[in-house]
Amino acid sequence: MNKKKRDAVIIILICNAILISLLELVIPVPIPIPGVKLGLGNIITVIAIAFLDFKAVLLIVILKCLVVAVLSKGITMLPFSLAGGILSALVMAVLYKKLSRFLSIKGISIAGAMAHNLAQLTVASLILKEIVIMYYLPILLISSIITGLITGSISELTVREVKRREIFSEVNDS
Template sequence: MNKNKKYALIIILVTNAILISFLESFIPIPIPVPGIKLGLGNIITMIAVVFLSWKDVLFIVIVRSFVVAILTRGVMMLAFSLSGGILSALVMLLLYKKLSRFLSIKGISIAGAITHNTAQIVVASFILGQVVILYYLPVLIISAVITGLITGSIGEMAINEIRKKEVFKDEK
């Protein structure tokens, strides 16, 4: 794929990741547990994991984290967004590149969601200096399995459609 097309596709993915994450901040989650969200921006990360290089994936995650943190939660939340986003992207990249013949996109998404929540709770514990926050981790892991399955299902459908349409194929 030529560089111009690649850059255009990356810009489209970044823009969609920001938009989806921003819009998600307005969706009320009917669970009385703070910090649980669907993680719909993860759909774009999974698309990037399947079709782009690790550098491109990390670029998308970092830009999305910065913009969404500034627009919705403030700069103080950036540490949480970056730690969760980068670590989950790296785990999903590794699993996809090495184990995709054993794991579905849904399974990779669940692993990414668990990694994201774990990273964020560890960062929160470190920043606040409170180990007791780690007791919240089992609740976040259960929610990560559920939300990871949801976003993984949507991501799998999107990836299959992108493959059918050969969006990331080289032109001849």
């Protein structure tokens, strides 16, 4: 795929990640626990990890976090989003590249969700200078398993279908 086509694919993925993340804000979460969300925008991150290099994945994650923070949560939430998004993408990329023959996309997604929550709580604890926030981690890790399984299932189906249709067959050919 030439550079223009590759850039167009990346822009489409960024736009989809932003739209999905914004739409997720209007989906009520049945569990009234702060910080628990589905993380549907991570489906795009998994797709990017499966078909693009890590530089492109980071670009998608960072731009999604920036735009969603500005349009919805406010810029004060940016450190939380960036820390969670970047660590999650890093963990998922390493697991996908090194262990995907042993670990399903669902498992990789769960690990990414856990990393995301750990990063966000770490940032909160550093900003507030309170380690007690980490007591909240077990609750968020349990929710990570559930939400990671949901987004991982969707991601797995999507990646399988994209591979079957060879939609990205030319992405890394240039």
